[in-house]
Amino acid sequence: METEVSKAQQSAASTQTQHSDASPEIQANKPGELRVIRRNGKVTPYDDSKIEVAMTKAFLAVEGGNAAASSRVHETVRQLTKHITEAFERRMPGGGTIHIEDIQDQVELALMRNSEQKVARAYVLYRNERAKERAARDNDKLDALVGDNAVTVTGADGKEKPLDVQRLHTVVVEACKNLDDVDADQIIKDTMRNLYDGVALSDVYQALVMTARTMIEVEPNYSYVTARLLLDNIRTEALRELKVTKRATQSEMTAIYPQAFKAYLELGVEHELLSPELLSFDLEKLGNAIQADRDLLFTYLGIQTLYDRYFIHKDEVRIELPQVFWMRVSMGLAINEENREERAIEFYNILSTFHYMSSTPTLFNSGTLRPQLSSCYLTNVPDDLEGIYGAIKDNALLSKFAGGLGNDWTPVRGLGAYIKGTNGKSQGVVPFLKVANDTAVAVNQGGKRKGAVCAYLETWHIDIEEFLELRKNTGDDRRRTHDMNSANWVPDLFLKRVSTDGEWTLFSPDEVPDLHDLYGKAFEERYEYYEEMAKYGKIKTAKTMQAKDLWRKMLSMLFETGHPWITFKDPCNLRSPQQHAGVVHSSNLCTEITLNTKAGEEIAVCNLGSVNLPKHMVDGKLDTEQLEKTVTTAVRMLDNVIDINFYPVETARKSNMRHRPVGLGMMGFQDALYVQNIAYSSEDAVTFADNAMEAISYYAIKASTDLAEERGTYETFAGSLWSQGILPLDSIQKLVEERGEEFIEVDTSSTMDWDSLRERVQKVGMRNSNVMAIAPTATISNITGVSQSIEPTYQNLYVKSNLSGEFTVVNPYMVHELKKRGLWDNVMVNDLKYYEGSLQAIDRIPQELKDLFANAFEIEPKWLVESASRRQKWIDQAQSLNLYMSEPSGKKLDMVYRMAWFRGLKTTYYLRSMGATSTEKSTISDGKLNAVSSAAPVGSTAPKACAIDEPDCEACQ
Template sequence: MAALQTLAPDTLPTVIKRDGRRVAFDANRIRRALEKAFRATLNLPAETSLSVELAAEIEALTGAVVHWCRNRSEVSVEEIQDEVERTLMRAGRYAVARRYILYREARAEARRRQQLTYRRADGTEALFPHQAIRQRIEAACAGLEDVDPEQVYQELLRTVYPGIPEDELDRALTLAARTHIEREPNYTYVAARLLLDSLYREVFGRAIAPDEQAEACRTGFHSYLEQGLRLGRLDERLLQTFDPIRLADALHPERDRQFTFLGLQTLYDRYLLHDAAGRRFELPQYLWMRVAMGLALHEDDPTTRAIQFYELLSSFRFMNSTPTLFNAGTPHPQLSSCYLTTVQDDLGAIFKAIRDNALLSKWAGGLGNDWTPVRALGAHIRGTNGRSQGVIPFLKIVNDTAVAVNQGGKRKGAVCAYLEVWHLDIEEFLELRRNTGDERRRTHDMNTACWIPDLFMQRVRARKHWTLFSPDEVPDLHELYGRAFQERYEHYEREAEAGRIRNWRRVDALTLWRKMLSMLFETGHPWLTFKDPCNIRSPQDHVGVVHSSNLCTEITLNTSPEEVAVCNLGSINLVAHVNDQGEPDWEKLRETIRTAVRMLDNVIDLNFYPIPEARTSNLRHRPIGLGLMGFQDVLYRRKLSYASQAAVEFADELMERIAYYAYEASADLAAERGAYATFKGSKWDRGLLPLDTLDLLEAERGEPIPVPRTARLDWDALREKIRRQGLRNSNVLAIAPTATIANICGVSPSIEPTYKNLYVKSNLSGEFTQLNPYLVRDLKALGLWDEAMLDDLKYYDGSVQEIDRVPPELKERYRTAFEIEPRWLIECAARRQKWIDQSQSLNLYLAEPSGRKLSEMYLLAWQLGLKTTYYLRALAATQIEKSTLDINRRGIQPRWMKSRSPSSDIIVRRDGPACSPDDESCEACQ
């Protein structure tokens, strides 16, 4: 104290506090701060006395700081603290100085938090609601394992700033939770629940505590209906037809807690109804009930049926496709997913087809156009005595129309053009998606697909020639298939050789096949679809021809100038029908399918048809497309690798059950409502079920289809029921991509394998970290899930194959899409195809593509009787650097790793565009 006592009080400055107040200098505050720093550094508890030497050192340091302050009139607290740091550094007490700096930062952060404000919606400012925020986070974490509310709270405080607006604070809170998803998958539910809090505030105009949300949801249902009617967003029949009190009582707001963050964000961004200012007035449970009501309008007891439909949707047992979710219960209920058209060889018909595309796309329909009838480049035009420009210029207009008329302003318009491979314009058609060449003859925003007869595939194998024609000179080829096509095609070849056909060209079949495959690898298009399996196995062969598939290659329906084929899609969530070990509850599955078939059949009568040809076709044939999603999830629960015979057998058994229950449900619906108009003479009527049609395809090809015909259920009894009662729907099953609705339900899309075990998914709602929860669960059980494992997953781009600590059985089970031999995907698809009356959206993956591998893969798909294939996915040649890895542990990434695989979810094709593994602009059906 002697050194301090030598300074008279009048020589010491006035201290300026942070709030501007001026107070007397107090040296004891400096001494206490120094002592705390020394004790913290030396780990000395407060009750332990300081040694004489240490006490003297602290006194001397204090004196040095006081001496620096002498004869100053004023000094700020910050200036004094800066001098304390400098004094410690001059004395060589670097560790203590560091501790003191950290202490200052901690105090500063505490003051910032204490003084933090936010701006309410009405513009007024208030102190930051620390306690309320903590309670919201704790409520969001309730019941979830391995999540820590404090981590979310601390992450939030690192990002907020004084005066942050209330809505931005809500977003920051949600983002604070999502940052932890890559370390613990359960944080996805935390983020979703916090987003739900924000949604309730938006809908009700005030904060609703989590424990009050269920009551608010039920009591607000009637007001929601009234507001929707007032805004013109809901069908007025919803209040006239239903008992809103019963419906409100049937709501299950607690089911909102099953959403993942990606699922709820997707719903928020694109599905929930909003007013003209963009403010949502619809909650998730209101959406499910709206859709259920919209599909029950014509039922005898609409309220009871709406509750039944709602139960399926809100529990994620079944999900209708996106157009139904968008539009059910609204004044424009365009509920159907897919439209297939055939374009006739006439200028008026061509531009009518383009107009039809625009009208169908406006209301969220995905389009498949058959352009084969249009004459080729150089063909004679009788009316003007000129020469045709062929198909390509019109496709450019189709492309631009899809861009101009998007799907209700909610996602991109999407169309796929089909051309049969004997068309004289086929070679230029293959190049439509290239990034080089004449831009006037390129369609970068449109999908393309080849419609391939068996004869072409057989000539490819035999290395024979192939002849190209213009359809105006061979008008019946497009209407024929199987042996009839072969006979007529060979006749036209002879006619051409004899000079009786003017516009034709002979090419090598294998060369054309190789060009198709090279374009498929380079640009992702055209998709390869097979004409003969689609037609020979079609149950509707008695009333027309399948001329193409749809946008996503799962629909195979007849088209004609008078009929635009329509399909109405929805998908079973397999995960909701199995236990934790992956054992199916068959009775629950049967119950779900019976209700789902009824819902899809209702779509046909309730649908808003933008063009009359679609209405004619849909009411006449009543096709639906019941699909599935979550297949990969169920394999994980069963502890099966996708690349296994056990997975193939399970795919077979599962699809047989689904098919049996679906055809049975349609037959029972026919007994109640009547069979579809063209049932008589169909394969169903003739006792031919999809399993039986494999033999027909085999006979027409003249070669075996190596798919086991094993059946486990009593199909003879079902044949008899269908003969007796008829079917309500001409077509019943089709497996669509489910890219978006699978996100909503939080399961793997459709029949897809896992893309990567850790990656960032990009879609119209933003970027979302995706971490395989099944892998994390199994690694936790073995005590292997830690920061090092997370780093390894990042380093190896979501693959476990090169991580030494991962056991072999997990490496096999958690193979990613590019680590599974394509034959396993094709084998599983072939087993499913034998039960399906339509087709399936089958993506194929190749880690190291080559011409030979591509050819073998697609030849195998054809040989096994598949009707269609979808995207080819190939890995990029380079990858992005990993900016979040610890370089001190990893070092610089070796050059061989940089060329091994991509680190994001974008697949780049050489000289071609990038596409996402769940490109929603393409998979517009769902």
């Protein structure tokens, strides 16, 4: 009998090939698909025929050979198998993974319920015998692994006891499940070598994490192993505080999560960390919707980032677990919904599977007592002392609750301008910028991340030359802002003058007050009028210079200090859907938001979130059906933010309620190219950028119209470009007409049915004045384990620094391709370190791989601009576009930034040059690449990205 049941057991699930390194994560189930986790960690499709075979053999073992021919047995097995399968489908209607032990539990239960006690008893006895055999084998194996290194440990109570090696083994084996090319035994061996008698139990499990992460540079899947080992520590910390249990393995969390979820909410409300409203949800329903296996999706950087900065804590002890965190955020966003449990689960499902990610302020504060969920605030600074310090106070209040800031300083009169009230002369903008800089440092976004602000100044302002030098390390430090970002707000007329070698005149805004609110042809006419007045001495504070000279200084300061960034005033306004309701005076901290502002009346607010493109790639193509579902839910979540949000200042609330703008973007663009085997420097990449953004734009606009039909249009819809049937693609023509055809060239092709959507927008209206913006996504892409935003790969192997420490980042797609060709070995790892993550100088790498895995500094900037131009035509706001140059020169800078303007871009972001990021080479194989510390590891050779002035700026997301 035992032999027969053994065969039946082996038939209950079959081995499936593990997922590829090119997608080193637990692959999401196809809709409705059930999969089986076997004891060795392999995952295989659920096959109920194997259950039938197993039960039939069990009947054979008890009733003899006649059972096989018995119609009763045949029908009984068929019915029992059907009931078991239906039970799993009810439990997981959207598909999911089931452990082999769970299936066998259900077989036992089904046999007992059907009064087949003899068969069930035999089945139970067999399982027990096999469990004992496995335990004996495991103990022998553990004895071999531990050897002479058996140690005693000191528990939290101060008592010493033998280390529970069996649990240690269980945790490590669980961490390695379903991952290729990782070695649980090696992790245990290396960990045991570093332990000593009396070591703290918590240090033992931390040692596992430290051991596993040293292996990441050789095998990217160790990032998932390290994450899962860290999760064991996180579970222990939270579950003890919640008084649910002392320790739990990942496999036990399916049963524990619902209990932990309820205990967490009660404790959070009790200590005034969470809104009491959360307790009014159906907690049992939400707890049962939690999917514990989604904990396995995290990379080490992702879960460490969540732990350090996102999980809610009490007295510095984290009380949140990953899936509880996602559900808490989802509940906070669904709090005003009628069917809020269903909506919370809907939101949870796209967050916890990483299909979409809300921005950092939303993740920080959703469901809390002060739900400040918005990402960006844009303000105007008026030209009077009370207004200036009022704007700085607003900065402090907005920054306190985790908002990134964009300040328009153009209205403030310039240096030397007359002050009627004192009969004196102004000190200009710069001294006040110093105060704003220091305020950002002092008020650091609730202690969770650095305060961040960007100051904008129009290119005709008399203080523009001093403004360009704000970030220099020389000169009077009282007129320097070393912590604040800055950006040029450039009118088209200036770049026309540069192109035609014309003159440019600088003014103080108190003498030309209307220039600030004008754009396009109206600005040009008025500006030329003021130039004539200045020539005749009718304007006192003015200076004329060659436009090219100022342009050269703008570019040279951009190269030398990284600031001010170049942003374009006219396309931001001429293509704004809201030009009937005001003027866009600046962008935000990360240059992707273009909303109207008005001093003293409206502070523009934007709520951000990003679609994860790789999660929507199926068989090398964009799954537009899934993308539509994700975008529809995401826009609803973003719209909900507006009503739920805590507004630190009233003018922000007023503006957001009137216009209801949101900013849906994307991340993982580079990953999506890798999935398609497309190099960033190619026409195919430009085409994909175009098509992907077109689809997101189409579904986002459609989602906003659906919400308008359900909830009503936003207050200022009438008169907007939307109401005129002018969609983002159509607004390009307005820019062409105002700028002139000789100064712009933009592709206007499309592939989707925009005519019908245009009609629907005019008929039904829009819920949101603005719908799209591509933010940097620095932190949320770390959480989800994908490439940032629209960025090319920074380096294929490097050390990333942020507030959580330093982390090895290795390109898993590259590793997969090199493995396929037999090229991935220790020599290749050392070569990559030596060449700072670049493949170009390694002779044995095929050229097609050098092209595919060219890093950001090896891609010609024109490809970044071309892809950005194709995306920009679909976006009603802008995009955070970093530009990279390995060897910058004045000629290259001039060409790239003028190309950006010529291709119709609204803004640009950081300029990154190779010289500022390369590091000295020293010892290569020293194992210190993974060190987490406040300083660079000695001997590290991977390029190390700096903490804030880099494409990884974490201020917005």
